[in-house]
Amino acid sequence: MADSTLAVEFRNIDKAFYGVKANDNVNFQLRKGEVHALLGENGAGKSTLCSILAGLYRPDAGEFLFEGTPTVFKTPKDALAAGVGMVYQHFRLVSNLTVAENLALGHPKLGMSISQAELEDDARQLGEEYGLPVDPAARIWQLSVGEQQRVEILKLLYRQAKILILDEPTAVLTPQEAQQLFKTMRQLASEGRSVIFVSHKLHEVKQVSDRVTVLRDGTTVGGADTADAEPRDLARMMVGRDLELPTRDAQHDVGDAMLIVDDVRVAGDRGLEAVRGISFEVRGGEVLGISGVSGNGQRELAYGIVGLRTPTSGTVTVDGEDVTSLSVADKIDRGVAYVPQSRLGMGLAPGLTTEDNLGLKAYRKPPYSKGLMLAASVFKERGQKWIEKYDIRGVRPGLPIRLLSGGNLQKALLAREVELNPKVLIARSPTRGLDVGATEAVRNLVLAERAKGTAVLLISEDLDELLALSDRVLVLYEGQVAGRMPAEEATPERLGLLMAGHKEEAAT
Amino acid sequence: MNESTLILTLFAAIGLGTPLVFGTVGEIITERAGNLNLGVQGMMLVGAVAGFWATFNTENLLLGVIVAMLAGAALSVVHAFASVTLRVSQIVSGLALTIFGTGLSSFLGETGSEPLVGEPSKATFEPILEGGLADIPILGPLVFGHDIMVYVSWITVAAASFYVFRTRMGLSLRAVGEDPASAESAGVNVARVRYIHIMIGGAFAGLGGAYYSLALVPTWQNEPIGQAGWICIALVILASWRPSRALFAAYLFGAAERIQFTLQTLGEPWSNVPSNLLAMLPFILAIVAMLALTSGKRARFLGAPAALGLPYFREQR
Numbered sequence: 001m002a003d004s005t006l007a008v009e010f011r012n013i014d015k016a017f018y019g020v021k022a023n024d025n026v027n028f029q030l031r032k033g034e035v036h037a038l039l040g041e042n043g044a045g046k047s048t049l050c051s052i053l054a055g056l057y058r059p060d061a062g063e064f065l066f067e068g069t070p071t072v073f074k075t076p077k078d079a080l081a082a083g084v085g086m087v088y089q090h091f092r093l094v095s096n097l098t099v100a101e102n103l104a105l106g107h108p109k110l111g112m113s114i115s116q117a118e119l120e121d122d123a124r125q126l127g128e129e130y131g132l133p134v135d136p137a138a139r140i141w142q143l144s145v146g147e148q149q150r151v152e153i154l155k156l157l158y159r160q161a162k163i164l165i166l167d168e169p170t171a172v173l174t175p176q177e178a179q180q181l182f183k184t185m186r187q188l189a190s191e192g193r194s195v196i197f198v199s200h201k202l203h204e205v206k207q208v209s210d211r212v213t214v215l216r217d218g219t220t221v222g223g224a225d226t227a228d229a230e231p232r233d234l235a236r237m238m239v240g241r242d243l244e245l246p247t248r249d250a251q252h253d254v255g256d257a258m259l260i261v262d263d264v265r266v267a268g269d270r271g272l273e274a275v276r277g278i279s280f281e282v283r284g285g286e287v288l289g290i291s292g293v294s295g296n297g298q299r300e301l302a303y304g305i306v307g308l309r310t311p312t313s314g315t316v317t318v319d320g321e322d323v324t325s326l327s328v329a330d331k332i333d334r335g336v337a338y339v340p341q342s343r344l345g346m347g348l349a350p351g352l353t354t355e356d357n358l359g360l361k362a363y364r365k366p367p368y369s370k371g372l373m374l375a376a377s378v379f380k381e382r383g384q385k386w387i388e389k390y391d392i393r394g395v396r397p398g399l400p401i402r403l404l405s406g407g408n409l410q411k412a413l414l415a416r417e418v419e420l421n422p423k424v425l426i427a428r429s430p431t432r433g434l435d436v437g438a439t440e441a442v443r444n445l446v447l448a449e450r451a452k453g454t455a456v457l458l459i460s461e462d463l464d465e466l467l468a469l470s471d472r473v474l475v476l477y478e479g480q481v482a483g484r485m486p487a488e489e490a491t492p493e494r495l496g497l498l499m500a501g502h503k504e505e506a507a508t
Numbered sequence: 509m510n511e512s513t514l515i516l517t518l519f520a521a522i523g524l525g526t527p528l529v530f531g532t533v534g535e536i537i538t539e540r541a542g543n544l545n546l547g548v549q550g551m552m553l554v555g556a557v558a559g560f561w562a563t564f565n566t567e568n569l570l571l572g573v574i575v576a577m578l579a580g581a582a583l584s585v586v587h588a589f590a591s592v593t594l595r596v597s598q599i600v601s602g603l604a605l606t607i608f609g610t611g612l613s614s615f616l617g618e619t620g621s622e623p624l625v626g627e628p629s630k631a632t633f634e635p636i637l638e639g640g641l642a643d644i645p646i647l648g649p650l651v652f653g654h655d656i657m658v659y660v661s662w663i664t665v666a667a668a669s670f671y672v673f674r675t676r677m678g679l680s681l682r683a684v685g686e687d688p689a690s691a692e693s694a695g696v697n698v699a700r701v702r703y704i705h706i707m708i709g710g711a712f713a714g715l716g717g718a719y720y721s722l723a724l725v726p727t728w729q730n731e732p733i734g735q736a737g738w739i740c741i742a743l744v745i746l747a748s749w750r751p752s753r754a755l756f757a758a759y760l761f762g763a764a765e766r767i768q769f770t771l772q773t774l775g776e777p778w779s780n781v782p783s784n785l786l787a788m789l790p791f792i793l794a795i796v797a798m799l800a801l802t803s804g805k806r807a808r809f810l811g812a813p814a815a816l817g818l819p820y821f822r823e824q825r
Contacts (some may be wrong), residue, residue: 076693076695077695080695088693091690092689092690092693092694093687093690094682094683094686094687094690095686095814096682096686096687097682097686101679101683102694104679105679105680105683105691105694106680106683106691106694106695106696107676107694108695110676112676112677113674113676114674114675114676
C-alpha cells in the first residue's frame with residue numbers, strides 16, 4: 001500500500017473556516033525528488049493545503065500520510081522537526097537580527113552559548129552550496145527582497161528540510177532572480193528533496209515543475225505531468241472558463257502633460273534619500289508604468305506626488321499648477337487620486353461601513369456636508385448607487401468594510417477615487433493578491449480612466465500587468481530612473497535587467 | 509572640591525546607584541521580550557518589605573534577598589498573566605501593578621502583632637574587600653570596600669549582557685521583542701519567553717527594592733525607595749536597552765542623588781544651594797536625558813525592541 005516514492009499524500013482532505021469550505025475533498029501526492037506546482041487562483045485552497053502540510057492548520061477530515069504513515073502535525077514546529085518547511089509570501093524574518101542569527105533562531109540543535117563566527121561560516125557555506133549567496137553578517141533590513149527570500153530558503157536547508165513549500169516565490173523577484181531560484185529548486189529536487197511551487201503564472205509552472213496539480217474552489221480539478229500539459233488547458237482548469245485579461249488598445253489619442261515630475265527628491269524612512277532626482281511627465285489619456293523591485297523608491301515617489309511626504313527638492317506640477325508643497329487635501333481638490341498598496345489601513349478605514357468609506361474623500365464639501373453637519377442620506381444614497389455601479393459584492397448594511405474580500409475592497413477603493421473625476425490617478429499594485437475575475441474588473445476601471453483622458457501612473461511589480469496596461473514604462477533602481485521606453489519595446493527580460501541595475505546590458 | 513571629596517562622592521554614587529542597576533537590568537530584560545512593565549516601582553516596594561521581613565525574622569541576609577526576588581517575581585506574574593495571556597494593555601496592567609504593590613508594601617509593613625514600621629533591620633550588608641589593593645590611587649578606593657551586593661550587581665550586568673547577546677535563549681528573547689510572529693514560526697514559544705523574562709525582571713526589581721531596606725535605609729519605613737522604580741524605567745531608555753550601559757546610567761543617577769550631601773560638606777557658598785532644588789536633580793536629569801536621547805532622528809538608532817508594548821496575537825483566520 002505504502003508507496004515508497006511518495007513523500008506526502010493527501011486523501012480526501014476537508015478543511016472549513018467558520019462553515020466556509022477552504023478545502024473540499026482535496027487529493028494530492030508529492031513524490032520524493034520532484035518539483036510539484038500547485039496552480040490555482042486566490043481562494044482556490046492552495047494556501048490552506050500548504051498550511052495543513054506546514055502544521056499551521058489541522059484537517060477536519062481525510063487522511064494525511066507523511067512518508068507512508070498517517071500523521072498529524074500539531075504545530076509548525078512539529079512539521080519542521082519532521083522536515084517540512086514553508087517560505088511564506090510575507091517573510092518570517094526578524095529584521096533587526098543578522099542573517100546568521102535568523103538561521104539559528106529557534107534551532108533545536110544549538111547549544112546554550114552561540115558563536116557568531118561559527119554561525120556565519122555555516123551560513124556562508126550553505127549559501128555557496130546551493131547558489132544562494134548572501135552576506136551572513138548583514139542585518140535583514142539591509143537586504144533586498146530577493147536576498148531575504150534566499151535567507152528564508154537557507155533557513156529551511158539549515159534545518160535539513162526534506163520538503164520545501166514556496167508560496168508564490170517569484171512574485172517579488174526580477175525575471176533573472178526567478179531564473180536563479182528555479183536553478184536552486186532543480187538542484188534541491190535532484191538531491192531527493194521535494195519542492196512545492198505555488199503559483200498562478202503558467203509559464204513559470206511550465207518551465208520549472210515536473211508535475212502540476214490544479215485547484216479551483218477548494219477542490220482538486222486536475223493534475224498532470226507538466227511536460228504533457230498544454231498551458232491553455234491548465235488555464236481553463238484553473239479559472240473554469242476561457243478568459244482573456246483586458247489590455248490597452250494601441251491606437252489612442254493623448255492630451256497635454258497633466259502630471260509633470262521634475263527632478264524630485266524624497267526622503268526615505270531611515271533618513272536616507274529614497275527618491276534621488278526623478279523626472280517624467282504623464283499626458284492625459286496615457287498610462288505610465290513604473291516598474292522596479294519593491295523598495296527602490298516606488299512608495300516614496302507616490303508619497304511625494306500625493307503629498308504624504310513633501311519632496312526635499314524638485315517640483316510636481318498638476319495641470320500646469322505647481323503643487324509640490326501643497327497638503328494632501330489641497331492636492332485632492334486639484335484632482336490627484338491615489339490608490340495605495342495597502343487597501344485596508346491607508347486606502348480604506350477598516351472599521352467604517354462601505355458607504356462611509358465611499359464618501360471619505362468628498363465629505364468636506366456639499367452635498368456630503370453643510371457647514372459642520374454631515375448629510376447621512378447623501379452618504380447612503382451615493383454609496384448604494386456606486387456599490388451597484390461598480391459591482392461591489394458582499395456589502396451588508398451597517399457592517400464594517402473590512403469584511404469584504406480583497407477584490408471588492410479594491411473595487412470600492414477605485415470607485416471612490418474614480419468618482420472624484422481626477423486629472424491624475426496614481427495606483428500602486430492595484431491587482432496584487434486579487435483573483436482573475438477581480439483583476440479583470442480593476443484593469444477595466446484603470447483603462448476606462450485612460451479612455452476618459454486621465455493621466456494614470458501605474459506603479460507595480462507585476463510585469464505582466466505593466467506591459468498589458470502601460471503606454472510607456474519607466475524602471476526605478478535605487479531611487480533613480482534606470483531606463484524608460486515605450487511599452488512596445490519593453491520585454492520582461494529587458495525590464496528585469498534594468499530592475500537589477502544592469503543599465504548597459506539592457507541597452508545592447 | 510578636593511580629590512578625596514570627589515572619590516567619596518563617586519563611592520557613594522555607586523552605592524546609591526546599585527538598586528537602580530538591579531531594577532534597570534531587570535526591566536531591560538523584560539522590555540527586550542517586547543513587554544513594557546510599568547510596575548517596577550510596585551515590585552521594588554514589595555521586594556523591599558518582603559526582604560526586610562525575612563531578614564527581620566531570620567537575621568539571614570541571603571534569605572532576605574531570595575525572598576525579595578521571589579516576591580518581585582510573584583508580583584510580576586500578575587502583569588504577565590494580564591498582558592501576555594489576556595492581552596490587556598501593558599501600560600494599564602503595569603500601572604495597576606505599581607498602585608497595588610505600593611499599597612501592599614505599606615500594608616505589610618504596618619500589619620501583624622509586631623508591625624515592622626520603625627524597626628531597624630536585624631542584619632545589614634557590610635563592606636567587604638577593604639584594605640590591600642584599595643591603596644591603588646583613585647581606582648582602588650572606588651572599586652574596593654563596597655558591600656557584597658555591589659559586586660553582585662557587576663556580575664549581574666556582565667551575565668545579563670552575555671545572556672542577551674551570546675546565548676540561544678538570548679537570541680530567542682531578542683527575536684520575540686523584535687518580531688514575535690517570525691520568532692514563533694521559527695519554533696520559539698512567544699508566550700513562554702515573555703513570561704520567563706517578565707519574571708526575571710520582577711525578581712531583579714524585588715532585589716533592588718531589598719537593597720534599600722537592607723543596606724541603604726536599614727530601618728523599615730513606608731516607601732523607602734523614593735521613586736526609584738520610575739527612575740529605572742527612564743534608565744532603560746538612557747541605557748538604550750543594553751545591560752552594560754545600565755551600570756553607568758545608574759551611577760550617573762546615584763551621583764545626582766549624592767550631590768546634595770557633597771555640597772553640604774563643602775561649606776559656603778555651596779551649602780547655600782536649597783536642598784529641595786538639589787533633591788529634584790535626578791528627576792530633572794531624567795527628563796533632560798530622555799529628551800536629548802529620544803528626540804528626532806536619534807530615537808531610531810536607540811534600539812528599542814520593535815514590538816515593545818504590543819500584545820501578540822497568533823495569526824488567526
